Amino acid sequence: MNKSIEVDRLVVQRGRSTVLPGLDVAIGAGSITGLLGPSGSGKTTLIRCIAGVQQIASGTVQVLGEPAGTPRNRARVGYVTQASSVYADLTVEQNLRYFADLAGATRTRIDEVLGLVDLVSHRSALTGNLSGGQRTRVSLAAALVAAPEVYLLDEPTVGLDPVLRRDLWQLFADLASDGATLLVSSHVMDEAARCDRVLLLRDGHLIADDTPAGLRADAGTDDLDEAFLRIAEREAA
Numbered sequence: 029m030n031k032s033i034e035v036d037r038l039v040v041q042r043g044r045s046t047v048l049p050g051l052d053v054a055i056g057a058g059s060i061t062g063l064l065g066p067s068g069s070g071k072t073t074l075i076r077c078i079a080g081v082q083q084i085a086s087g088t089v090q091v092l093g094e095p096a097g098t099p100r101n102r103a104r105v106g107y108v109t110q111a112s113s114v115y116a117d118l119t120v121e122q123n124l125r126y127f128a129d130l131a132g133a134t135r136t137r138i139d140e141v142l143g144l145v146d147l148v149s150h151r152s153a154l155t156g157n158l159s160g161g162q163r164t165r166v167s168l169a170a171a172l173v174a175a176p177e178v179y180l181l182d183e184p185t186v187g188l189d190p191v192l193r194r195d196l197w198q199l200f201a202d203l204a205s206d207g208a209t210l211l212v213s214s215h216v217m218d219e220a221a222r223c224d225r226v227l228l229l230r231d232g233h234l235i236a237d238d239t240p241a242g243l244r245a246d247a248g249t250d251d252l253d254e255a256f257l258r259i260a261e262r263e264a265a
């Protein structure tokens with residue numbers, strides 16, 4: 029496997045608690061990996077480590093062959109946070125121009141990306157006046173303009189209607205088939221079904237690491253929600 033993300037014995041403390049007590053995971057290029065788990069299980073913390081913005085206590089995080097967060101990696105890794113990371117007082121297009129300039133991307137790429145996130149008709153709208161779901165798509169577009177090799181997407185489909193969610197998952201699949209690596213956190217099990225591989229985190233521990241089909245078979249149910257519950261209960265026993 030061509031590994032674009034390698035996390036080795038990662039320990040992270042936030043405040044007084046050990047959020048990740050020693051996590052190992054490797055993720056290959058050209059794939060979508062879903063990061064699932066209850067609220068507070070450490071999904072955002074792990075994503076922050078891979079983005080290189082989280083202080084770690086010990087262990088290593090390598091991205092595209094070098095430590096997370098190096099200047100070269102910052103350009104090759106697109107991180108879309110849960111909170112909107114674009115400017116409310118700029119229009120959609122102005123935001124994308126700003127991020128395109130930072131990344132050295134062309135104006136043509138902006139048009140392309142606006143189409144990908146279905147915001148062509150909102151290009152002149154002030155970002156602060158958009159709905160939550162539209163703002164999420166502007167944040168995603170800001171990452172897309174740079175055409176990174178690794179996408180770290182922290183709950184990118186929250187607040188989106190089913191049609192948009194389906195379209196965005198199709199976009200993620202297209203990016204992966206073009207060779208990008210996607211790590212996508214979610215609370216929604218039907219999204220896990222769209223991933224090549226699913227990581228289930230609980231209390232900072234990886235309690236499952238399998239394909240959706242593997243998870244279903246392992247738990248003896250076709251319902252991924254139920255599979256997750258069964259695996260979590262088994263691990264707790």
Ligand SMILES: Nc1ncnc2c1ncn2[C@@H]1O[C@H](COP(=O)(O)OP(=O)(O)OP(=O)(O)O)[C@@H](O)[C@H]1O
Binds near residue numbers: 068073
């Ligand atoms: N800034 C912080 N200071 C101290 N502890 C924090 C901080 N941010 C998060 N934590 C703690 O770290 C743990 C993991 O949080 P994290 O945000 O990684 O979880 P998550 O799985 O992404 O949750 P959610 O699904 O709710 O976004 C939680 O117990 C949380 O309380």
